[in-house]
Amino acid sequence: MAIQKIHHIGVMVSDMEASITFYREVIGLELFKRLNLENVPPLAFLGFPNAKETTVELVEVKGANFAEEGRVHHLAFGVADIEAEVERLKDLNVSFVNENVNTMSNGSKNIFFYGPDRERIELFEELN
Numbered sequence: 001m002a003i004q005k006i007h008h009i010g011v012m013v014s015d016m017e018a019s020i021t022f023y024r025e026v027i028g029l030e031l032f033k034r035l036n037l038e039n040v041p042p043l044a045f046l047g048f049p050n051a052k053e054t055t056v057e058l059v060e061v062k063g064a065n066f067a068e069e070g071r072v073h074h075l076a077f078g079v080a081d082i083e084a085e086v087e088r089l090k091d092l093n094v095s096f097v098n099e100n101v102n103t104m105s106n107g108s109k110n111i112f113f114y115g116p117d118r119e120r121i122e123l124f125e126e127l128n
Contacts, residue, residue: 002085003077007124008045008054010073016060020044023056074112074120082109082125089113 013019023029029046032054036042044058059073079085082101089096097112097120104110107127115121 002080003123004080005078007076007078007122008057009075010057010059010120010122012061012071012073013058014061014063016042016044016058019058019060020046023058029056074122076110076122076124079123079125082111082123085123086111 011019020031023046024031028049030049032045032047034042034044042060044060045054045056046058047053047055057073057076086101095114097114101109101111109125110122112120112122
């Protein structure tokens with residue numbers, strides 16, 4: 001098995017600015033970057049000072065009514081070879097959110113699949 005670590009936790013938020021302020025001022029994380037992509041909710045990536053790794057990914061969902069226990073959007077695990085992991089998961093009859101690995105503009109790759117209670121899990125291969 002080639003899953004290496006938890007890569008980040010995605011948290012759904014209703015107000016991106018308030019959430020960034022909270023995670024910076026209360027938790028002590030730094031804002032690494034923000035993304036506004038087509039067909040994807042606004043995203044913000046935060047992590048611990050002097051670290052290069054994202055710890056929390058904020059996913060802004062306007063007007064959402066979240067269940068009290070439903071704010072975690074996904075768990076992301078870092079992998080070295082996403083294609084090999086996808087094949088391994090297919091052999092285990094895992095249900096995928098999307099069928100194809102997504103390649104981002106920076107060359108990193110990801111894919112989402114479901115856990116046993118339909119929780120969203122992401123495999124993420126960083127571009128080295």
